[in-house]
Amino acid sequence: MAFQNPSDDERRKILQEAKTIAVVGCSNKPERTSYMIAEALQQAGYRIIPVNPTIAGETVLGETVVGSLTEIAEPVDIVNVFRRSEQVMPVAEEAVKIKPKVLWMQLGVVNEEAARLAQEHGITVVMDRCIKVDHAILVPR
Template identity: 60%
Template sequence: MAFENPTRDEIRGILENAGNIAVVGLSDKTDRTSYMVAQAMQNRGYRIIPVNPTVAGQTILGETCYASLKDIPEPVDIVNVFRRSEYCADIAREAAEIKANVLWLQLGIVSDEAAAIAEENGMIAIMDRCIKVEEAVTQPDRSKKG
């Protein structure tokens, strides 16, 4: 059976219940898409956890950056991936190891192998979708929670 992303209603539920979002491939350069998307999600009230081995130990968006998902010392709800497709299967395996709930491959990223690994390990897989766009169309403003 061919892969299908969750419905918009299912995505709404995923985002409503998400707290920590690990962003694999988050750049420390403010003009990069990964930075802009992560910043927008942070501004909407989500906790962003940067994952980028080249800047591990430094901060991005005020958060400590980790070299890998396995280095994150707290639970992760969504693993949001800004890496090329050929790296996604390994990222899916690491996401399974840390028991993430969702493997989210950003717009333009598709890996059937990563989706299969995610599903085999009880994760929801989402591919070729921008988390910022999906959040904007499905969520009330979380930053106003109080």
């Protein structure tokens, strides 16, 4: 069966209930989309945990960057993925270990195999959707 994203109502509920979002591929460069979206999510009230092995130990948006999902010592509600589609499988494999509620692949990121793996472990998957756009539309202030 072909992959289908959760409905608008289901995504609204995900965004309303989430508190902590790990942003995989979060950049320390303010002009990068991953930074801008992490900043917008933080301003919307979410706790952001930047994940990027290249800049691990640095600070982005006031939060210490971790090198991998498995370094996060607290529950994560959403793993938001800013990686190329072909690089998502290792992220999904790490996500399975920390058991977030949701694996959310950003707009343009599609990996059916990674989605299947996450779903098999009880993780809801959102694919090829911008979390910031969905938040603006589904959770108006």
